[in-house]
Each structure stands twice: as C-alpha cells, then as structure tokens.
Amino acid sequence: DIQMTQTPSSLSASVGDRVTITCQASQDITNYLSWYQQKPGKAPKLLIYDASDLGTGAPSRFSGGGSGTHFTFTISSLQPEDIATYYCHQYDNLPFSFGQGTKVEIK
Amino acid sequence: QLQLVESGGGVVQPGGSLRLSCGASGFSFRNYAMHWVRQAPGKGLEWLAFIRHDGSHEYYVDSVKGRFTISRDNAKNTLFLQMTSLRAEDTALYYCAKDKTFRIKGYIDSWGQGTLVTVSA
Numbered sequence: 001d002i003q004m005t006q007t008p009s010s011l012s013a014s015v016g017d018r019v020t021i022t023c024q025a026s027q028d029i030t031n032y033l034s035w036y037q038q039k040p041g042k043a044p045k046l047l048i049y050d051a052s053d054l055g056t057g058a059p060s061r062f063s064g065g066g067s068g069t070h071f072t073f074t075i076s077s078l079q080p081e082d083i084a085t086y087y088c089h090q091y092d093n094l095p096f097s098f099g100q101g102t103k104v105e106i107k
Numbered sequence: 108q109l110q111l112v113e114s115g116g117g118v119v120q121p122g123g124s125l126r127l128s129c130g131a132s133g134f135s136f137r138n139y140a141m142h143w144v145r146q147a148p149g150k151g152l153e154w155l156a157f158i159r160h161d162g163s164h165e166y167y168v169d170s171v172k173g174r175f176t177i178s179r180d181n182a183k184n185t186l187f188l189q190m191t192s193l194r195a196e197d198t199a200l201y202y203c204a205k206d207k208t209f210r211i212k213g214y215i216d217s218w219g220q221g222t223l224v225t226v227s228a
Contacts, residue, residue, distance in 0.1 A: 034214040043218040
C-alpha cells in the first residue's frame with residue numbers, strides 16, 4: 001500500500017505570506033495526486049488534481065507541483081478565508097490513501 | 108446541481124451492523140465511479156472503498172475488508188455501504204464521494220456532507 005507523508009502537520013503564517021505544504025509518496029504515483037481543503041464542520045473541497053491542475057472554482061492563488069514521489073501545494077498569498085486543513089490524496093494505486101493533513105492558521 | 112446526500116448513520120453497539128445510503132442527483136450517476144471516505148472525530152481523512160460505475164469491481168482498505176461492502180443501485184441513483192462487525196474505532200463521519208471518471212485512476216471531485224456513525228455500548 002502507498003503511504004502519503006504530508007508535512008508540516010500544522011503551520012502559522014501571516015496574511016499575504018506564501019505557504020507551501022509537501023506530500024511524499026512511498027512509491028512512484030506519477031501525477032495521480034489531488035489536494036483538498038477542509039474547513040471546520042464542512043466536507044472537503046477539491047482544489048488541485050493531477051498534481052498541478054486547478055479545480056473548478058478554486059482560486060488561482062492555489063497551485064500544485066511535483067511528480068513521481070514528491071509533491072508540493074502552495075498558497076501564493078495567504079488569505080483569512082484559507083484557514084483550513086489541507087490534504088493530499090493519491091489515486092494511482094488501490095487502496096487509495098490520504099496524507100495526514102496540514103492545519104493552516106493565521107499568525 | 109450535483110448533490111450527494113448520505114443517510115443511515117446512528118448509534119450502534121460493538122459487533123452490530125449498519126447500512127449507509129447516499130442518494131445522488133444532478134449528474135448521471137451510472138457513469139461515474141464512487142467512493143466512501145471516513146473521518147474519525149478530530150482526525151484526518153481515511154479512504155475506505157471504491158466501486159466502478161457499473162458495480163463490476165470493488166476495492167477496500169485493509170481495515171474494513173471483509174466487514175464492509177460497497178454497492179450501488181444505478182436505477183435508483185444510490186450508493187450503499189453495508190457495515191458489519193462494527194468496532195469502536197469505526198466511529199466516524201462517513202462521506203460519500205463522486206469520482207471524476209468511470210475508471211480506477213480518477214480523483215474525487217465532489218463530496219456529500221457526511222453521516223455520523225457512533226459505535227458504543
């Protein structure tokens with residue numbers, strides 16, 4: 001089974017800061033990786049798919065990169081409404097799996 | 108407008124069974140693979156199960172294999188999760204999720220709001 005290691009588990013940054021989250025897969029998953037945002041009490045929402053493609057309706061300040069085993073998710077300019085937990089998800093090999101999540105807070 | 112509405116959650120004793128349902132609307136349900144994902148209180152997301160668009164193949168995470176069964180009724184636009192031999196660690200919010208495609212290597216593009224399952228004596 002593929003393990004997804006997501007770092008950091010939490011971060012605190014100021015409004016306007018550039019924020020980057022990383023996700024490491026235990027084996028090559030090509031680009032079969034998506035990123036989700038989950039706000040408290042809400043269902044997750046798709047932000048990025050196929051490692052770097054922006055989901056429908058997702059703001060352009062969100063971006064993704066990487067391939068193989070190393071992936072990044074970036075918020076170019078952190079906004080107050082970005083306070084949430086972010087998850088990576090691999091859909092290359094069954095069973096699919098999620099990273100542990102990164103909680104993003106405002107400093 | 109696409110909607111996924113889960114139901115069937117509740118409180119069940121350890122060793123008991125429960126059947127979750129997910130009603131789908133606003134898209135052609137029969138053309139898309141579907142997933143179940145759960146989230147224990149205060150914890151992260153755990154992928155559980157996948158079923159192809161036509162119900163021909165099912166896949167499970169090891170922690171639920173042999174205890175949970177995913178199925179679908181395309182005529183009724185409904186996804187199911189039959190859960191048996193429930194344990195305290197199965198306590199979670201259970202999400203129904205839609206895949207982008209009918210094939211295996213597709214990503215989840217839509218989620219329901221979840222139904223809460225509590226396993227407790």
